[in-house]
């Protein structure tokens with residue numbers, strides 16, 4: 001058996017192991033991995049998410065037992081301090097020797113610390129490992145009680161800006177200090193940098209350019225940064241992000257050839273100057289370059305595996321450095337040659353200062369080829385543009401269409417994804433081509449996203465290619481005349497719409513019956529709530545009827561919180577509330593010691609109720625005139641209103657009254673996802689109606705009806721469905737629209753993505769709703785009216801029925817409450833004790 | 838925190854020393870779960886009505902250490918009976934307590950027996 005030693009268990013070292021274990025010759029190799037960090041390899045690319053709540057475990061590329069399960073000996077916290085290429089041995093820092101047949105150096109890089117006086121003063125950090133982030137977090141949390149809250153980041157590149165955002169999220173007032181005259185000088189041109197700067201400043205981060213730091217000063221901890229122009233910046237902590245230095249020290253000291261400016265020299269087989277020694281990832285110097293991105297590193301890992309196991313694969317000459325950045329809060333991408341400017345090239349720019357969008361593409365003079373570009377503020381076209389660029393594809397007649405967003409309904413400027421050449425690399429992290437994906441589909445090997453991910457590992461890296469793979473899958477299946485498989489889960493081989501129809505036609509009454517007739521097994525957390533929603537949409541059945549198929553929140557008619565307590569949200573239609581009712585809420589909150597907060601939906605949330613308290617709380621609220629707010633359900637949440645013509649000097653109609661009317665009409669309505677509405681009294685739009693699933697804006701002569709808006713993760717403005725409607729027509733159209741959505745949407749799909757997938761888009765929807773092109777309008781209205789007539793407050797139902805009440809008890813065999821639950825004080829109220837990280 | 842977890846160890850049916858009576862079958866929801874208390878332990882009990890099987894496991898979710906599993910949704914994955922935590926939907930096998938999302942988390946499971954419509958859970962103490 002041959003022995004392979006891997007030095008470094010970072011992203012690329014891990015990828016090497018992962019690729020090796022899939023090789024048929026796997027059994028011929030014994031693999032030992034040495035990692036200096038205490039944890040197994042983790043996702044450094046998403047390191048910043050460690051601050052926004054991801055745990056160290058969640059960041060792991062594979063759990064610890066993956067290595068032993070795959071027969072890999074992983075030795076963490078063990079650094080290699082010497083290599084003896086003559087005798088094919090490595091030495092650990094504990095002076096133990098290990099022999100190898102093949103040695104793979106995947107030692108990555110470390111943060112570059114410029115030679116500035118004072119860079120080791122406490123309070124100065126780098127941003128590379130989870131330990132760095134722990135240290136930063138601990139330091140920041142000690143500063144705050146002392147009233148200190150200033151942070152600075154040295155370096156306005158890709159990583160520096162990410163670090164700055166992280167410091168800001170920690171509650172620090174953050175400044176970025178950049179030596180060059182502008183941000184990200186390597187990737188962006190001047191207007192792009194400017195746009196980016198103003199966007200980042202909008203996030204509350206201060207930016208200083210043209211500043212050369214000459215000294216860091218401070219007594220016990222950092223206090224100031226001194227600049228060459230005589231100015232200075234006061235700060236309580238500093239994160240240095242001034243570039244990376246390849247970790248070539250061990251290799252260099254052992255006589256392996258390294259570059260003048262660092263990096264272990266390799267050829268296109270990833271071989272170093274020493275026999276059977278390979279270098280991959282950020283430590284490797286290939287074609288005179290160091291590549292600080294995962295995708296090239298992953299390619300190198302694959303080449304090394306191939307070479308060691310007898311394959312012939314080599315590294316491409318040109319390494320693409322295109323990137324889409326994940327600067328939380330704003331899109332930034334650059335690809336190909338972003339700057340190129342000469343007689344052969346035309347640069348096409350689009351700039352919209354108000355929206356903060358800048359786009360540039362560099363196109364050959366003959367308009368045939370795309371050479372590179374930059375996208376700021378809206379990088380949604382990145383995947384398409386990148387494919388056109390990397391595959392040298394023909395451009396549309398008017399290349400500017402590529403960025404001006406002019407397109408036919410439902411069509412991208414690129415045409416169909418199937419037009420891409422087979423060699424087009426779809427997933428660059430895992431280097432998976434379009435051909436591989438399409439072949440796996442046409443051969444019948446794959447018929448779902450899940451299959452493709454399993455077989456090819458595509459989209460398991462940065463995930464950016466996911467939308468493209470979905471499109472490829474759907475288009476390929478369609479072109480094969482196959483139906484796009486949209487099975488709910490392993491228990492039902494039907495789509496939501498099919499099941500909806502089956503249940504309706506066969507008058508199925510409950511989940512068990514549905515399983516017997518159309519499914520198998522016991523069901524699961526996907527199909528149960530979905531069927532519960534269908535039963536509700538068909539019969540207005542409340543969550544009290546089939547309790548255990550409800551999503552766990554619906555089962556207890558409340559949202560579960562961090563420590564297993566629940567929140568209570570009474571309905572406040574349109575956000576209008578009397579002082580007396582406010583006092584009822586205040587009284588209940590005080591009596592049960594609940595944390596109270598005004599929500600983003602114009603009502604009041606009471607947090608921290610124990611399971612057994614819920615019915616008591618609701619009894620009092622119901623007596624005070626409240627009803628369930630369905631804040632836990634995939635159902636109508638709120639219809640937000642602005643004050644409208646009754647008080648506002650600009651109001652065109654009575655928006656509060658109409659919002660209440662609509663909220664009362666659709667309350668309790670269950671749907672594929674939650675539903676939100678808004679009604680604004682004039683085009684100033686204070687109710688943010690266009691951010692809702694349905695929104696009404698008062699205009700001269702009636703209401704403008706907008707549909708399919710969305711806040712949340714993918715914000716979208718609603719699209720105009722009809723204009724100047726009177727109250728009655730407005731409700732008629734709403735009935736039709738909502739019912740049509742409920743019938744046809746895929747599970748957990750908000751109205752905006754539903755419309756995206758609807759063949760024919762808004763024009764089609766208009767035909768269905770306004771012109772009744774399907775001849776179902778009357779039926780839709782009738783169905784809705786039936787549901788409206790059957791509405792009952794499910795909390796009222798629950799507290800009136802002793803059987804239903806049984807579920808609100810923590811223990812079956814005891815009246816005790818959960819003793820694991822603990823609260824800590826917060827401001828003048830309380831919160832659950834924090835989770836241990 | 839570890840103390841909390843260390844109270845829970847899977848019990849094999851042949852090793853049971855005491856069978857604790859925890860309630861009538863009718864007190865447990867069909868195709869769902871409820872929680873019982875034994876000494877300082879919280880145990881989630883599940884009634885799989887469709888094939889008349891009962892399962893029990895720790896009520897403590899190993900992910901964030903909250904006492905919530907009995908309130909999770911039940912079901913099966915390729916025939917393995919499971920529960921999904923109501924907090925982040927991690928799913929656990931009720932047969933052997935393993936985590937079905939392929940992560941390291943594991944839960945303790947306990948034997949259940951039904952005699953004369955009474956539910957008993959087996960412990961070693």
Ligand code: SRM
Pocket residue numbers: 559560561567569597598599600601602603604605631637638640674676691692709710711712713714750
């Ligand atoms: C309480 C509240 C935040 C607040 O303190 O203000 C809130 C709290 C939660 N939101 Fe929200 N959202 C709240 C307003 C909003 C808004 C603002 C609005 O409605 O105007 C939005 C954006 C608008 C929109 O939905 O289009 C919003 C977008 C989301 C999303 C993202 C939805 C999307 O389409 O991307 C989720 C996640 C989901 O539903 O899958 C979410 C999910 C959640 C959950 C249910 C997360 C969870 O599962 O525990 C939170 C439950 C808290 C609780 O137990 O009560 N919440 N959430 C707000 C309750 C409003 C209410 O009175 O009912």
Ligand SMILES: Cc1cc2nc3c(=O)[nH]c(=O)nc-3n(C[C@H](O)[C@H](O)[C@H](O)COP(=O)(O)OP(=O)(O)OC[C@H]3O[C@@H](n4cnc5c(N)ncnc54)[C@H](O)[C@@H]3O)c2cc1C
Pocket residue numbers: 007008009010011012013014034035036037044045046047048078079080081106107108109127128129159162247250280281282283291292293294295297325326
């Ligand atoms: C905050 C942040 C954000 C990033 N974002 C992106 C992004 O959006 N896109 C992108 O493509 N790239 C991004 N990167 C870069 C990406 O993380 C790196 O390209 C990638 O991690 C390189 O992998 P590697 O295995 O070569 O090095 P590393 O992941 O650094 O791993 C090297 C490992 O080797 C260990 N080691 C070193 N010397 C020894 C020794 N002598 N003995 C034992 N072990 C040793 C180190 O401790 C380390 O664990 C980001 C990096 C950071 C820090």
Ligand code: SF4
Pocket residue numbers: none
């Ligand atoms: S309330 Fe909404 S935005 Fe806030 S943490 Fe919860 S889900 Fe996220």
Ligand code: FES
Pocket residue numbers: 898899900901902903922923924925926927
């Ligand atoms: S606490 Fe159970 S899955 Fe997170």
